[in-house]
Amino acid sequence: MNKxxxxxxxxxxxxxxxxxxxxxxxxxxxxxxxxxxxxxxxxIAGFGxxxxxxxxxxxxxxxxxxxxxxxxPAVKVPKFKAGKRLKDDLKASMASxxxxxxxxxAPVNDAPVDTPAEPTA
Numbered sequence: 001m002n003k004x005x006x007x008x009x010x011x012x013x014x015x016x017x018x019x020x021x022x023x024x025x026x027x028x029x030x031x032x033x034x035x036x037x038x039x040x041x042x043x044i045a046g047f048g049x050x051x052x053x054x055x056x057x058x059x060x061x062x063x064x065x066x067x068x069x070x071x072x073p074a075v076k077v078p079k080f081k082a083g084k085r086l087k088d089d090l091k092a093s094m095a096s097x098x099x100x101x102x103x104x105x106a107p108v109n110d111a112p113v114d115t116p117a118e119p120t121a
Contacts, residue, residue: 003022003025004022006021006025007021007022007024007025008021010024010025032050035050036050036051036052036078037052039052044083045083046083046084046085046086047082047083047085047086048080048081048082048083048086049080049081049083050078050079050080051078051079051080051081052076052077052078052079053076053077053079054074054075054076054077055074055075055076055077056074057071057072057073057074058071058072059071059072060072
């Protein structure tokens, strides 16, 4: 699902104009990004927590020249930890969509493959 489809679904559920839903999504993104830049967490109970972590500087391998080592700088990266309700709902959907195992294994076709007969002279 992309941003436009998400906005459409939100507008349908809340009976709002699609433009309002698009504005809501854009504002949500801005607020979360600003909070993460300030090293704050954004927690939505039951859904999850957005946070930022620092990936420390390290040595890496140059992909163009595998024998050459390069310095990879430290970088701040976003992190999302799913909440309990999100995890439980996904588990429940997996359980209901998984087909029941067959009680009997499927028969195996061991019949020989037909080969063309050799021409007789």
